Amino acid sequence: MIDHKSTQRQVDIKIKKQEERWWDRLTLQEKKPLFLGPDFDRWLDESDAEMELQTKEEKINKISVESRIRKDPYVGLKRGYLFVYNLVQFLGFSWIFVNMTVRLFILGQDSFYDTFHTMADMMYFCQMMAVFEVINPLLGLVKTGFVPAMIQVSGRNVILFVIFGILEEMQNKPVVFFVFYLWSTIEIFRYPFYMLACIGTDWELLTWLRYSLWIPLYPLGVIAEAVALVQSLPIFDETRLFSLPLPAVLGHSLSFSYILQLYLVIMFLGLFFNFRHLSKQRRRRYRSRKRKIH
Numbered sequence: 001m002i003d004h005k006s007t008q009r010q011v012d013i014k015i016k017k018q019e020e021r022w023w024d025r026l027t028l029q030e031k032k033p034l035f036l037g038p039d040f041d042r043w044l045d046e047s048d049a050e051m052e053l054q055t056k057e058e059k060i061n062k063i064s065v066e067s068r069i070r071k072d073p074y075v076g077l078k079r080g081y082l083f084v085y086n087l088v089q090f091l092g093f094s095w096i097f098v099n100m101t102v103r104l105f106i107l108g109q110d111s112f113y114d115t116f117h118t119m120a121d122m123m124y125f126c127q128m129m130a131v132f133e134v135i136n137p138l139l140g141l142v143k144t145g146f147v148p149a150m151i152q153v154s155g156r157n158v159i160l161f162v163i164f165g166i167l168e169e170m171q172n173k174p175v176v177f178f179v180f181y182l183w184s185t186i187e188i189f190r191y192p193f194y195m196l197a198c199i200g201t202d203w204e205l206l207t208w209l210r211y212s213l214w215i216p217l218y219p220l221g222v223i224a225e226a227v228a229l230v231q232s233l234p235i236f237d238e239t240r241l242f243s244l245p246l247p248a249v250l251g252h253s254l255s256f257s258y259i260l261q262l263y264l265v266i267m268f269l270g271l272f273f274n275f276r277h278l279s280k281q282r283r284r285r286y287r288s289r290k291r292k293i294h
């Protein structure tokens with residue numbers, strides 16, 4: 001016995017173990033006397049100890065990450081830049097989404113046919129800005145992989161600038177509506193999620209939407225883009241726009257539509273690659289959250 005204290009209700013006895021190991025019971029005999037009981041406020045078993053160890057490890061990791069972050073003198077500037085970038089993109093895509101939704105309610109199906117003329121300028125702006133999504137990981141500003149970002153940005157820009165932007169015949173087709181609507185639906189959740197990440201916070205519902213909405217939206221988006229591409233093929237065949245000159249023995253020229261058909265295959269490979277990337281991000285996010293909750 002190393003210490004004891006008597007109160008009106010009980011006698012508290014502190015004893016020190018000779019050897020540091022887990023005890024199966026308090027007394028030598030199996031049945032413990034009724035008057036004897038452990039202090040459950042101080043009770044620890046193997047799983048509690050493991051948790052304590054884990055919490056300590058997490059604290060140490062946090063401190064080391066924080067000290068590394070503190071060493072970077074530009075961290076505030078970087079966060080500020082990312083916050084503004086995400087805010088601008090959020091406002092741009094929200095403008096597109098809200099406008100398209102309102103027009104759909106007012107004009108019904110008629111709104112499908114002039115989506116391009118009403119939304120293109122803002123979409124051009126947002127998608128040109130999206131080039132920073134490729135630059136940011138290159139500069140080490142965000143943890144996004146360069147390849148997934150490149151696939152995403154260039155995939156969309158081919159559709160926007162080449163198929164819709166250059167071919168006037170495509171601009172009043174309903175497919176533009178579906179492509180723009182699917183793109184903007186994900187972005188009105190993704191950018192606010194990043195904005196919150198910049199200020200070190202997150203909302204559970206927003207995080208869930210960011211890491212779940214892509215599951216139906218990504219394949220639908222690629223299907224809509226593929227439809228646009230297929231619809232553009234006869235236009236390229238007819239106009240011979242961007243066709244590649246060939247030697248006389250091989251014919252006059254190779255229609256750009258053949259290149260687009262090859263691109264169609266690449267598009268589905270891109271879908272597969274990014275789908276896998278986003279699944280990994282989702283698993284990583286929810287695995288690390290579960291660990292935090294335990």
Ligand SMILES: CCCCCCCCCCCCC[C@@H](O)CC(=O)SCCNC(=O)CCNC(=O)[C@H](O)C(C)(C)COP(=O)(O)OP(=O)(O)OC[C@H]1O[C@@H](n2cnc3c(N)ncnc32)[C@H](O)[C@@H]1OP(=O)(O)O
Nearest residue numbers: 142143144148149154155186194197214217218221267270
């Ligand atoms: C001419 C040659 C062309 C060759 C290419 C051809 C390929 C063609 C393929 C075309 C397929 C594209 C189809 C597509 O256009 C269809 C659609 O978009 S449909 C609509 C649905 N779409 C989506 O859901 C995709 C949305 N996009 C994305 O999610 C991203 O762009 C993507 C790069 C795909 C993945 O994102 P990311 O890797 O960034 O995941 P995380 O969100 O988990 O971010 C990782 C961590 O980095 C932090 N981060 C990232 N960006 C920011 C930022 N801007 N500000 C602040 N922080 C940022 C983020 O918080 C994460 O940090 P932590 O891990 O600490 O949480």
